[in-house]
Every structure is written in C-alpha cells, then in structure tokens.
Amino acid sequence: MSSDSIVERLYRAEEIRGTWQLPDAHDTSLPGMLSLDRNGQMKLTVDRQVSFIEGMQSVLSFERKSIPIILGVLEGSFCTLQGLTLIETTSFGSLLTEVFFVSAAIFGVHIDSFTEFKVRNITVSLPILMDWSKTSWCSDLNSHPKGLTLQPFGSRELPLGKAGNITGEICVRGGFSFDVIPSRSLSMQQGSFLTISFSEHVSLEDARKTLPLIGEFLSLMTLSAIQIPFFSCTSEEAKDMLPTGDGQEKPYYRPMMVWYYGMTEGAPYSGLSCDDMLLTYVDLKEANLVDALVRILAQPEEYDLLLPLLVPETGSFHSYSKWRFLDAAQSLEYLHRRTSSNDVLSPEEFLVKRSRILAAVAEEDRSWLTERLQRSNEPSLLYRISSIIDTNAELLQTTVDQQSSFVKSVRDTRNVLIHLDSRRRNDAVNGLELINATDKLEALARISFLREIGFDEQGLEKLFSTTERPYVKHVRELFRSQN
Secondary structure (H helix, E strand, O other), rough: OHHHHHHHHOOOOOOEEEEEEEEEHHHOOEEEEEEEOOOOOOOEEEEEEEOHHHHHHHHHOOOOOOEEEEEEOOOEEEEEEEEEEEEEEEEOOOOOEEEEEEEEEOOOOOOOOOOOOOOOOOOEOOOOOOOOOOOOOOOOOOEEEOOOOOOOEEEEEEEEEEEEEEEEEEEEEEEEEOOEEEEOOOOOEEEEEEEEEEEEEEEEHHHHOHHHHHHHHHHHHHOOOOOOOOEEEOOOOOOOEEEOOOOOEEEOOOOOOEEOOOOOOOOOOOOOOOOHHHOOOHHHHHHOOOOHHHHOOOOHHHHOOOOOHHOOOOOOOOOOOHHHHHHHHHHHHHHHHOOOOOOOOOOOHHHHHHHHHHHOOHHHHHHHHHOOOOOOOOOOOOHHHHHHHHHHHHHOOOOOOHHHHHOOOOHHHHHHHOOOOHHHHHHOOOHHHHHHHHHHHHHHHHHHHHHOOOOOOHHHHOOOOOOOOOOHHHHHHHHOOOO
C-alpha cells in the first residue's frame, strides 16, 4: 500500500494494523494498530503477551514513559513513529495493551535517528482546485470512435523563484476521472502541488516549520482556509541507485509521507474560481513577484507573527468575532510599525519638547512626568490607522476625514475589549458595525502586506480595478460609504 493511501485511510477514521518494534522488545515484532482522530491526535495501540502477574504489575505501576522512535511495518509499508508517550495501559488475562500518543509519523521509510537525517525538499498537495495560470493543462478534445470523449492529461510547472536556501515551484497536473455511465464523457481532474526545495538540506523539523507560513500565505491569497493534512519529502538518506540504459546509475528518491501532531484534514473543495481570490499566480507574475512565497519562507522570523493575524484564527473567512477584530487591529499596528516611522516627532524635536515640558513643572512632579513621557512620541493606534488610510486614500477613493468616525470607533472598541474601559463602552461597535470595522481593518492590513511583499501603486491599482472579484468590490464599497 502506498504511503499517501495509508494517511488517507487514517483520516477516514480507519484503524490500520501493523507490527512494531519497541525498545524493550527490540527482537520481537509486536502487533498493534495505528489510528488518527478528528482532533489531529494519532495513537498507537500495541498488544503483547505477558503473564497475569506481569500485566497487573504494569497496570498498577503505570507511569507516562516516553519513547523517541518506534519502527514498524504497516500493511507492507515501512513506518517510523517519533515522539511517543505512553498514556494508557490495560491488562486482560495474559494480554497487555499499551496506548501511545504519537507526535509524528513518517510513512515509507525506517529512520533510526533524526540527528543526521536531512530533507532535500517537501511537497504539499493543495486541497483547492486552483487555475494558477489561467491556462488549461490539457490539450484539445479527441473524439473516441465508441462515442466517449478522451482528454490527454499533462502538467504545467509554474516557477516561484528562489530566495536564500529555498526554491519553489507549483505543478498543476491533470488525470482521467472515469464515469460509471459509459455514454457520458470522461472528465478530467486537476491537482495542484507545491514543492519547496532546499539547496542546503535541512532537518525534518526545520522543513515542517515552513508549513504554517505556506498555509497562511495561501489562505490569504485565496481568501479560503488552507489546511495541510500531511506532506511528502525526499532525502539523501532514503534513495536507491537505479541503472540507466547507458550503463550509468541515477538516484531514485523514495517519497516519504509525513504527518505531525495537529495536522487535520480540511473540508473538501469542489473548486475555487480566480474571481473568489485576493491574489492569483497571474497577479504575482504580472507584478514580477512570483517569488513572494519563497521570500517569506526564507525569513520566517519576519512573518511568523504577522501572517497568522491576517488569516481568521478559526479558519473561516465568513465567521466574525471580537477576537478577529482584535487580530485585525493588531496586524495593522504591526504592519505600520514595520514599514513606517515609529516617531510622531523627530527625535531632536521630541527631546526639545520634552525638556521644555519637564522644566516647566515642579521638582516633585518631574520624576513622575518623565516616566509618563517616555513613550509619548510613539504613534497611537488612531494615528497609525489614519496614516495607513492616507497612504491608500487614492487607491480606495476616500480621505482620512471621511474615515474619521471609523478610526475613532476602532480605537474605542479596542480599548473596551483590551483594557475593559467601561467609559467607552457606549462608543464601541457591535453586530454589523463590528463586522464592517473588521472588514475595513483587514482590507487595510492586506493592502499594507501587499505593499510589503513588493506591490507598487501601479500594481495595486490594477489589482483593485478589477470588477470580477467580489472581495475587491466589497472593499471599495466599504470605503466609499462615508461613516
């Protein structure tokens, strides 16, 4: 059985039987079952034959022991489990059953140690049908003499450029989908795959750390929750040398499927139109920014706090809450802090003004006032939002004055939610007003993010001039509706 089939069966709540080698029974293969629940928790259940007394002793002296690695064979396929913790022990007669929590599973290979194990690339199967290039990956229809319609499948590689140690590529492939009714046409199925390659090979853990950024960037790009249920990878430590026709040998890298704790399968998608997205591959290509994702992955410390704020924490772009509002406000403040001046006055002007103020107060008040003035030159949230609106005023066809009521309501609502400021409770927004305020904040933050990854005024104007995309139309209408 292929490794990806095993993962897919586990997600269907199937328990798959195999044999396992535990450290205290290394020379013996023990029967057991691997399972995965809907909360993203994998468990290994192992049975072993013991005496009645040994079984009772194991139950009575139970302790949560940890096992770094367990090797197994799962229906003919090698499997390596990593980071196991014993969570339950039961005994019935001569049968002792142990249940382990599993942190990670690598299907298709046995790995004795992860110390020297390096990954050369990872591949993610994108769970959304996306026409990345607005071009078909299959050729013209060919009529079959029996009345069936056949479409030859093909693939298209879309480069994502290189940044630092990372190179990216999207592959869009098509294949036949056979219908059970012979009189109907054979349809085609499209799959999208993202491959990230490392010129200097990295540890499996470091490779895994790219996944949240990939998921969050693609979620923002598509305005739809992208969940990565597993990924595949290749390594120099898992390759075979195969003979070629000219008497030489070439490496064959055995694909490995990898699952980590917390990875869950998202809702199925039947397709996503480019019109439903914020950003398409074509947009990036026309702006000469196809390397945006790999540049982000090459600087994880710059984006690992920002990107989660730009995507709803619940994963649903249609669900609103006070927490989503706060994330939107924080993302806007964070982006302004990164891209604009964090001083209201120049340091020289501020120093003169502060000295003049301190000199004018009584000696006994000077120490208290000095502390209060320490951060007084830092822009307020109201100032930051107004500054970003001013930067994008022409793009959104609005002015700072027209949005003044919105900006003040954001400040008051944030103060109520964060500082529990009851004095501004009546000024805070709720219901539909909270949704509109959240949408406005997110739109400003997303535009600021697009600027940060390289979009200039001309590129943004082209992006926001389209009339086919509902999100762009919604944003324009929000800001044209004055207060």
